[in-house]
Amino acid sequence: MWCLSLMTVLLSACGENADFRYSDFHPNLTIDNSLHLDATLASGMNALSPGIFVIVQATNKGGAYYFTFQNNQGLRSEKRFTAIDVRLQNQLHMGMNNGVIVGYGNLDNPSIFFAYDQQCPNCFDYNVLPVKNFPLAFDGYGYATCRHCNRSYNLNTDGNIVKGQGGKPLTRYRAATTGANGILRVN
DSSP states (O other): OHHHHHHHHHHHHTSTTOOOSSOSOOOOEEEEHHHHOOHHHHHHSOTTSTTOEEEEEEEEETTEEEEEEEETTSOEEEEEOOHHHHHHTTTOOSTTTTOEEEEEOSSSSSOOEEEEESBOTTTOOTTSSSOOOOBEEEOTTSEEEETTTOOEEEGGGTTEEEESSOOOOOOBOOEEESOTTSEEEEO
8 A cells, every 4th residue: 555655646746737947858058158258148157247148049151050149238249160069069959949048047146047948938839840939039137028928037037927827937948157258058
């Protein structure tokens, strides 16, 4: 009887209602900013500047890959992939549809380094073909908004919905940084 009770508890913990903090999708993004020295990317990787978030994407121009960076303070930049970047980004998984948002939240002490998918979790479905794009746009206050469903999410507080009808919070990834001009890892 004891074994049956234990199995019931274990199986219910893995059911539909189980709450997992991180996504099962793994972008496997690694950027060594000591090679690029990109100020826009560094702004989101700096623990001394919480509340600044950066969208990281990849683009292809004339057969060459570039990182594009945009922060919620209006800075934009791009850097061409180095040979190391090509090796590290072997499958170009920059989120579910080419975009992750990274930065330190400004409401915890010490700040938490967050990484989110750039797609709205309530509108985007990775398994539906054709893939439709529902990217989030953000503002200088740390809110990301979907133009399709009009939900707003707080990037500083684990991606919870702060405006609009209920639903899922932002898709969150495991992430770490070694500092502004260091290494960014999102998986």
